[in-house]
Amino acid sequence: MSARNSTTMLHKTVSLQEQDSEDGLQRQRRPIPLKPLYTAADVENLVHTDSLPxxxxxxxxxxASMYTQKPWTIRQYTGYADAAGSNLAFRTALEQGAQGLSVAFDLPTQRGYDSDEPEALADVGMAGVAIDTVDDMARLFEGIALERVSVSMTMNGAVLPVLAAFIVAAEERGVPAGQLTGTIQNDILKEYMVRNTWIFAPEPSLRIVGDVAEFLAVHMPRFNALSVSGYHFQEAGADPVLELALTFANARKYVETLCSRGMSADEVCERLSFFFGVGADFFVEVAKLRAARLVWSHIAASCGARSAKACALRMHCQTSGWSLSARQPDNNVVRTTVEAMAAVFGGTQSLHTNAHDEALSLPSAPAARLARDTQLILQHEMGLCDVVDPWAGSYMMEALTADVAKRTHALLVDIEAQGGVLAAICSGWVHRRIHQSATRTQAHIDAGERVVVGVNRFVSPDADAPAASLEIDGRRVQAQQARRIANAKAQRDCVTVSRALEKLTRAARDGTANLLALTIECIRARATMGECTRALEVVWQRYVMRHDTHHDVYGAERASDSAWRAACEEVNRVSVLIGRKLRVLIAKLGQDGHDRGANVVAAALSDAGFEVSLGDMFSSPSSTADLAVAQKPDVIGVSSLSGAHRELVSQLLGELADRGAGATVVVGGIVPDEHARWLRHRGVADVFGPGTPLETIVQRLAALVLQREHLNVTTPSPAPCDD
Known part of the structure; x- marks a missing residue:
């Protein structure tokens, strides 16, 4: 071998060793570490490997036949602006290959507000379709054969009026309730853990869950009463084991609740379905879905279920929204495709693939089409339907499946040790576990220990080029919905509506009648969604939950990172100059309940040396301005993931000016480039889009505080990313 070849080989060896070191670190940074090599020894004594589909x-x-007889159902989670626009999207999706519909409702609808209520105005139509009356629901499904098309509705807090409107709209078209097929999510417990679109406290909400399940069992045998969701846990930051454990803890509570009302375990479990997220850790995600069925079969049996249908878990999956990147968004096509393959190899019964532009806004029509075509290609071109459970017998997959199941069982024991899932929610145990997981993940991304192509490694020179996004005219939608509500109220019999709503209130108070049956009467009389909710609010006030900020996780994970240490030193330097800690108030305005980003940023800023306070969920601009006057923060950070930031932040700036409050306002979250320019023009000092490293946020906030104190400083540029 020549000297030159020896030198080249040496360089290759060093490079490979460095790469092995990086890959090994990434393997160990995973919540479920993977071994580099699996052998027959890893599957010894695993009983489940002898089972059959x-x-x-x-x-x-x-x-038994899985996809060899019938592929998984292609669903498209859709809904935006008003009913007419969403109806067109539904019909287009069905024409282009979708086989079932999944409805995304806007945040006011999910929170039980009509579109003309003050609390709702900025959010109407922004993150889903606005439904205020049964006539809206009729327009939503116009031209769609409800007796043939399965409909899934992601609805929890306002499940009574929304499901009632669906039933009445179908009934008035001549489709009896008994012919309707689909699923209502009705999974209220996870709302208190992550998604936060609750309305009432857990106890009355569980009664609503039970009334819905009992009504559907009698009147709608083809419609599932519960879809227990793990997807939202993953989106909030839970690792795969925590996702499964929390999902099954909730499912077990629902089974216990319904059995206590006289339903049998078989009857309850046979009508349960599950909803899981599928993230980027390919092998673990396949194993997670296989392990989910293994764990559920034991849980169902322990609850008293005996039938095969009750013990066999059926699931819907959705590719990860959180894994999508706003930078170089075309890369999301690859991410979604691989995640979809993991869902298929894991054995899902239906699947939604996210559009590649959803990190920027609601999906555009071309992106939604490509997302559907991705599934059609997997079904019809790639041969994935030809073999049942093709990973069966793999040393790695079977060992990993067993490992995930074992870890999930252990965590379920931990939840019981907390006093059960309700106690674990109320004590903050659930929020703490999810928050710690999300914070560690963010620290690993910011440190480059978890690679995200185009974000923290392999960044294209045009990564930050402006990208097109779907624009919703929320003011137009809100005005349109307000007119429709007024017209509906003008044409109805007010006495009949009032009597129906009074009956609903009495039933909530005395517990003697089924709430869904009575809500159907209200909707037939043309009560609005908000009026039905307010009838219940007479008895049950809106629930308020406060989340604590959990410190020391992010900083500990990045303690040896020079970029993070430099950012912390800058905060300390500014604190010394101004003679106190830098104060930040983080606010969630409007009806946006997604708080992963706000919680992680709050924790990291605290670890960096800021004095951080979190405002209440669903705050108004006025109440936030009042809080700013009381706390005198240097910076107010508005976290926005729902698209309503322009309206809400403009109101906040006006409220602050009226009070003479001098806080600097910044915005973080899903903010398209055009919106960011608009916000800056209105007076917002800085905008932090998805993927902004937290050390960059820390440095820029410290610079803003110095500017506010009239000291001579220039805002530091973000640290360059490694290639």
Whole structure:
């Protein structure tokens, strides 16, 4: 071998060793570490490896034939602006290959507000479709054969009026309730853990869950009463084991609740379905879905279920929204495709693939089409439907499946040790575990220990080029909905409506009648969604939950990182110059309940040396301005993921000016480039989009405080990313 070849080989060896070191670090940074090599020894004594598809413990799938007879159902989670626009999107999706519909409602609808109520105005139509009356629901499904098309509705807090409107709209078109097929999510417990679109406290909300399940069991045998969701736990930051454990803890509570009302375990479990997120850790995600069936078969049996249908878990999956990047968004096509393959290899019964532009806004029509075509290509071109559970027998996959199941069982024991899932929610245990997981993940991304192509590694020179995004005219939608509400009220019999709503209130108070049955009467009389909710509010006030900020996780994970240490030193330097800690108030305005980003940023800023306070969820601009006057923060950071930031931040700036409050306002979250320019023009000092490293946020906030104190300083540029 020549000297030159020896030198080249040496350089290659060093490079490979460095790469092995990086890859090994990434493996160990995962919540479930992977071994570099698996052998037959890893699957010794695993009982489940001898099972068959369609047979207990169902790890290989709930049906014997799986996709060889019928592929998974292609669903499209859709809804934006008003009913007419969403109806067009539904019909287009069905024409282009979708086989079932999943409805995304806007935040006011999910929170039980009509579009003309003050609390709702900025959010109407922004993150889903606005539904205020049964006539809106009729327009939403116009031209769609409800007796043939399965409909899934992501609805929890306002499940009574929304499901009632769906039933009445179908009934008035001649489709009896018994012919409707689909699923209502009705999974209220996870709302108190992550998604936050609750209305009432847990106890009355569980009664609503039970009334819905009992009504559907009698009147709508083809419609599932519960879809227990793990997806939102993953989106909020939970690792795969925590996602499964919390999902099954909630499911077990629902089974116990319904059985206590006289339903049998078989009857309850046979009508349960599950909803999981599928993230970027390919092998673990496949194993997670296989393990989910293994764990559920044991839980269902322990609850008293005996039938195969009750013990066989059926699931819907959605590719990860959180894994999508606003920088170089075309890369999201690859991410979504691989995540979709993990869902298929894991044995899902239906699947939604996210559009590649959803980190920027609601999906555009071309992006939604590509997302559907991705599934059609997997079904019809790639041969993925030809073999049942093709990973069965793999040393790695079977060992990993067993490992995930074992870890999930152990965490379920921990939840019981907290006093059960309700106690774990109320004590803050659940929020703490999810927040710690999300914060660690963010620290690993910011440190480059978890690679995100185009964000913290392999960044294209045009990564920050402006990208097109779907624009919703929220003011137009809100005005339109307000007119429709007024017209509906003008044409109805007010006495009949009042009597129906009074009956609903009495039933909430005395517990003697089924709330869904009575809500259907209200909707037939043309009560609005908000009026039905307010009838219940007479008895049950809106629930308020306060979340604490959990410190020391982010800083500990990045303690040895020079960029993070430099940012912390800058905060300390500014604190010394102004003679106190830098104060930040983080606010969630309007009806946006997604708080992963706000919580992680709050924790990291605290670790960096800021004095941080979190405003209440669903705050108004006025109440936030009042809080700013009382706390005198240097900076108010508005976290926005719902698209209502322009309206709400403009109101906040006006309220601050009226009070003479001098806080600097910044905005973080999903903010398209055009919106960021608009916000800056209105007086917002800085905008932090998705993927902004937290050390960059820390440095820029410290610079803003110095500017506010009239000291001579220039805002530091973000640290360059490694290639």
């Amino acid at each position: 369609g047979q207990a413990p169902f790890v290989r799938g709930p049906y």
